[in-house]
Amino acid sequence: MASADEPVRARSRRGADRYRWSARGFVAPGVFLVAVLLYLPLLWTTFLSLTDYNGLRDPEWTGIDNYTEMFSDPQFVGSMLNTLLWVAGTLIVPVGIGLGVALLTWNLKGGTWLRLPFLIPYALSGIGVGVIWSFILGSNGALDQALAAFGIADTPRWLLDSPLNTIVMIGATAWQGVGVNALLFTIGLQSIPKEPLEAARLDGATGFRLFRSILWPMLRPLTAVVVGLSIVASLKTFDIVQGMTKGGPGQSSETLALTMYKKTFVNSDYGLGSAIAVFLTVVTLIASILYLRQQLSSKHEG
Known part of the structure; x- marks a missing residue:
């Protein structure tokens, strides 16, 4: 004999199904937009990286020839080394100085006005800074x-x-980026509860000891975000280099993003330019995933 609760369960399941389909309907436009603007261009770029294409005639399939040429090109190797230098420099200089500015001003009366001159350059475009x-x-x-x-x-x-x-272009980037990093770190410092700070000060913790024992551990989640954004931005560095040196003299200061631009739009070698774009995308994804996994594992261990 059927249970009296079965109609109730059936109505509950129907309601849950309607809710799920409604939720999918709200999400569908966003998923479609991401697919059109992100995934389809990525697939098309990946296809072009396996072809010989100058933007005019039909693409001619060449397999991995573009990747072979890319890794055997001294210019590409130099661009990759410059990009690694950008990653290291932007982690040390703008992030480090931004943290220092935040620590020196967050507890001061009028600290907002002291941080303002560092924040103004962030309103400029990269080309303008260049x-x-x-x-x-x-x-x-x-x-x-x-x-x-x-x-x-x-x-x-x-x-x-x-x-x-x-190196001097990294300094120019630091001039632009210190302010926003200082602002982010200041927000993190202001969100720290006062009780642990007061207890640490009563125990005699001041200066570097207070920073190492209390402030830095509590800033770790925000630091993970700031460093992650810095890594991604430095791997894609283009505008400041284009504005200051155009990658010269010769190709001595090119980054991967600038090399990709020149191969594609200056030399009309869309296949090789697409191969560099795919390589840069993969490197950025791997760096982001490895960094986030390391941060998450450290958080769980802590």
């Missing part, structure tokens, strides 16, 4: 003229010698 620093660091530019006024005539060729040109 133009400003090209004026400062170019041959006989503002910096050279300022040094000459102090009797220093033999100045370095800031944008002409490698790897000095990459």
